[in-house]
Amino acid sequence: MADAANQIPDRIPIDLVVNGVRRTLDLVPWTTLLDALRDHLELTGTKKGCDHGQCGACTVLVDGRRVNSCLTLAVMKDGAEITTIEGLASDGALHPLQQAFIDHDAFQCGYCTPGQICSAAGLLAEGHAKNADEIRELMSGNLCRCGGYPNIVAAIQQAMGRP
Numbered sequence: 001m002a003d004a005a006n007q008i009p010d011r012i013p014i015d016l017v018v019n020g021v022r023r024t025l026d027l028v029p030w031t032t033l034l035d036a037l038r039d040h041l042e043l044t045g046t047k048k049g050c051d052h053g054q055c056g057a058c059t060v061l062v063d064g065r066r067v068n069s070c071l072t073l074a075v076m077k078d079g080a081e082i083t084t085i086e087g088l089a090s091d092g093a094l095h096p097l098q099q100a101f102i103d104h105d106a107f108q109c110g111y112c113t114p115g116q117i118c119s120a121a122g123l124l125a126e127g128h129a130k131n132a133d134e135i136r137e138l139m140s141g142n143l144c145r146c147g148g149y150p151n152i153v154a155a156i157q158q159a160m161g162r163p
Contacts, residue, residue: 010028011026011027011028012026012027012028012029012075013025013026014027014074014075014077014078014079015078015079016036016074016077016078016079016080016081016082017080017081017082018037018041018043018082018083018084018087019043019082019083019084019086019087020087023041025040025041025074027040027074027075029073029075030073031073031074031075032069032070032071032072032073032074033060033062033067033069033070033072033073033074033077033082034046034048034058034069034070034072035074036074037060037069037082037084043084043086045084045085045086045114046058046059046060046069046084046085046114046115046118047111047112047114047115048070049070049111049112049115049143050070051070052070052071053068053070053071054143055112055115055142055143056068056112056115056116056119056141056142056143057111057112057114057115057142057143058070058115059114059115059116059118059119059122059141059142060082060083060084060118061082061083061084061118061121061122062077062080062081062082063080063081064081064083064122064125065122065125066118066119066122066123068141083118083121084114084118085113085114085117085118088117088118088121095117095121096158096159097117097120097121097124097155097156097159098117100154100155100156100158100159101113101116101117101152101155103155103158104151104152104154104155104158105148105151106148106151106152106154106155107146107148107151108144108146108147108148109145109146111145112142112143112144112145112146115142116139116142116144116152119139119141119142120139120152120155120156120159123135123138123139123156124156124159124160126138129156129160131162132153132157135153135156135157136149136153139152139153139156
């Protein structure tokens with residue numbers, strides 16, 4: 001029998017600032033950030049797609065950087081600022097990317113849209129994409145099974161202030 005010092009705790013308390021609101025959660029150590037958001041905070045805009053970090057449907061911003069929340073243990077982000085699709089709008093106004101996705105009809109089924117928009121918000125903050133080819137390359141971790149890529153790129157260009 002293992003001694004108490006080597007026991008894994010049943011639950012670990014963590015603090016997250018989610019969409020500007022400090023939240024304290026008691027989670028089992030293997031809870032992913034995705035499951036913490038969806039199952040414990042009832043923020044279901046972030047989607048569970050492949051659960052392997054290959055599709056990008058679970059993309060959120062952690063301290064302003066794009067992260068696949070299905071591959072991230074919540075306990076590793078204790079104290080972090082998390083922004084989900086629900087937290088991008090402010091004061092009742094859509095985020096420019098949300099509006100651009102509407103303007104360019106950059107979604108069909110909508111399943112990938114929250115991850116696409118959060119990833120695009122991170123992309124804009126990074127400031128690396130200067131043209132459509134760079135947008136496509138830097139957004140390549142976000143898949144759209146409906147094939148909405150041309151409209152997604154156009155929406156990101158609009159939010160960047162480029163034609």
